[in-house]
Amino acid sequence: AQSVTQPDIHITVSEGASLELRCNYSYGATPYLFWYVQSPGQGLQLLLKYFSGDTLVQGIKGFEAEFKRSQSSFNLRKPSVHWSDAAEYFCAVVGTSYGKLTFGQGTILTVHP
């Protein structure tokens, strides 16, 4: 069975600082990997996804993520955080095109001015 772990429940950074949110997955092969962001009381917005190919993927809002097969990781990064990035971030994995998403526990990002 597939699983996703986001080790950090809550991260606080200062505006303008760099950000890295960790995500580790467990799956027998290379899964499809996603990062979603959720603002309070809202649905989930897709930030980026990895299916195959270049292991560094670019997403919206200046985010990027790197797939590292050897570490079973798909960490999300942003060079300079903006106050509007404060939200909850979910890493998710699915094994096949027709499978069900498995979500991590989520990481809440707080941005200090």
Add this chain to the structure above:
Amino acid sequence: GAVVSQHPSWVICKSGTSVKIECRSLDFQATTMFWYRQFPKQSLMLMATSNEGSKATYEQGVEKDKFLINHASLTLSTLTVTSAHPEDSSFYICSARSQLAGATQYFGPGTRLLVL
């Protein structure tokens, strides 16, 4: 592109009544739609998967007679919470997936249900 809407965005109802939530894919055909439930400060919990024209597949522990799902067209799925009780109060989110998008799910904005 890939916009999913939900209606209503929030609803308050009395215990014992039924509530219907709509999920629409606005600019693509959704061959599969998913319904999730999210408790405060928790991740999403998949309730059921529905394919257009087929019966929904419910996750273990989800009462199919309580949470009725209909996916009658490629752009609309509905979730009906029957005989709602206070413990059904939650945030319900749908997502949609098209054949063209492969594994990617696009999420609606969610529906907050409060049962008094």
